[in-house]
Amino acid sequence: MKVSPFPAAAEHELANVQLRRNLRAATDTIQSKRARVVAELPDWEALRDAGSEIKADVLARLDELLVEFETAATAAGAHVHWARDGAEAGAIVARIAREHDVDEVVKVKSLTTDEIQLNDVLATAGVRAIETDFAELILQLDGDWSSHILVPAIHRNRTEIRDLFARTIAPGIVSDDPADLAEASRVYLRERFLRAKMGVSGANFGIAETGTVCVVESEGNGRMCTTLPPVLVSILGIEKLLPRFDDLEVFLQLLPRSSTGERMNPYTSLWTGVTSGDGPQELHIVLLDNGRTRVLRDEVGRQALHCIRCSACLNVCPVYTRTGGHAYGSVYPGPIGAILTPQLIGIENASSLPYASTLCGACYEVCPVKIDIPRVLLHLRAEAVRARGRSAERLTMRIVGWTFESARRFTLAQRVARTAQTPFARGGLVRRLPPPLSGWTRSRDLRAVAKTSFRSWWAGR
């Protein structure tokens, strides 16, 4: 897999006015909801510390915890499989479907299954995967793909959704009231839930101590997929483990508040093997590597594996909120995508992603597991430069570093820039810089260097 370069994709997406408008409204709303429910907790920082330290412990003992998880889950009646990569995981799911003579599975939204393109793998094996999250259903019906971790169809408005439903699952629907649209999907999917022979899910957490799998969701489709079909397959990235059941007391506070800005999401399901007379009687868990051990090898970059996919870093990111998720050209968008994707698939295949950031640090501030995204970005930029061996870029970065190091040099540089930018600045923005800097402004408007710097304004006050 190779992703299209961020600048080219971003230029295209920046032109999409609808996308930008929806995205801005959505990310602003979630951001302020998050801030409100986080402020309610007097011990938020202590929870973040605990979350980050528990995840560090998981990575330090990953091999041991995976075996512990496997033992506990097996003892509880689950079948545990291991997959080195996406193809292997896909083949396992397809084989289970074939063994049960299943040609249709219901599926809960999962970035992990998107990452391994499970739906395509299943389609090749003659199995149709029905996406059951409201937003995923929209994308599937439209042949589109996700632009946000949590609200994947954030770039579609109600009228567009109504028109899509009228063409596909609800001929004749005229209302674009969200309640009516939700009802249309309820009716369409209910029938499929009730007849499903096999469910497929990702997982938010796996508990090593007990072999428990945990899915956090809002709509109830997760509960449908993980309790109604007689056979359930859950794909668990190996980094999703938590050592002990009680660790949930940390993560079930961090995740909902960070992701949807709720004190708690409507539904959290936890199952431990098979329960007689309740839920699937055949349970499979696929432990997936697919590049995660590669990430683990990098001492600085491995903290990306702490990620609990809450999407808080997307909503605060000045780059993401303007370009949207498609510009990143990868399953994982936004700041986390910029550090995770290049590490998962190799920096040489996504070398522009670590540059899709202004290094403003807002992502680190909100990250519930304290991933130092700016630090990892800088580290990966150095890697990318090394991989390309392009000395001009390295030289530029070195000059930038040298300039920022000294206050005097920085002041001087500002003065030079103020003069040099004059031919390019319009209304306070620099839209196009001449080569060799044109690459920087192709999909960004650069704020012009102010006539008076903050420091000189402050000094002369």
Add this chain to the structure above:
Amino acid sequence: MSDARTEVLARIAAIPREPAPEPSRDYRVSGERSADEVVELFCTRAADYRAEVVRVDAAAVATAIVRILAAHGAQRVGIGPGLRSEWRPAGCELVDESALDVAGLDRLDGAITGCTVAVAETGTIVLSGSPEEGRRALTLVPDLHVCVVMREQIVELLPEGIRLLGPLVRSEGRPLTLISGPSATSDIELDRVEGVHGPRRLAVVVAG
């Protein structure tokens, strides 16, 4: 070629890693509110996420349920096989869920259950598949879920709740469902819509 399990474990084992220090746990693990305040907080928070909340004396649970069912026009209602008799409402048809298949559950107007624990700070009820709660599908497929919460089941903080649930999972592997308000989506321009696939209405009867 080695098998995937051996190879993944070997890949990890080959990576030098420092042991991590014991994680700090300086967050709150027990609440400071009085019992009355905890019940009050639970009711407010559950209502905040659009659950319908009523508070009654322990002796008046069945009557409260009758009123809720009537308000929703629910006639045929599923219950777990062990739902205590004093909670069983009069005047409607009660069906033991263990006798129903999924299609049968789909024809019910609602479900009545107890719960295992409730968390005030997040407005959450937790079900663990006891005979009083029935199997997971009972509170998922019908459109109305009426849940009875006894005041002594309410804890203030999530860690208090999780620590009560741990033993059920460790010793019996009980499946858990944490419910905070009715099913919802915010996928259409971030407008919250109640009731996508789970019950569209959640009524909580707080007893005692």
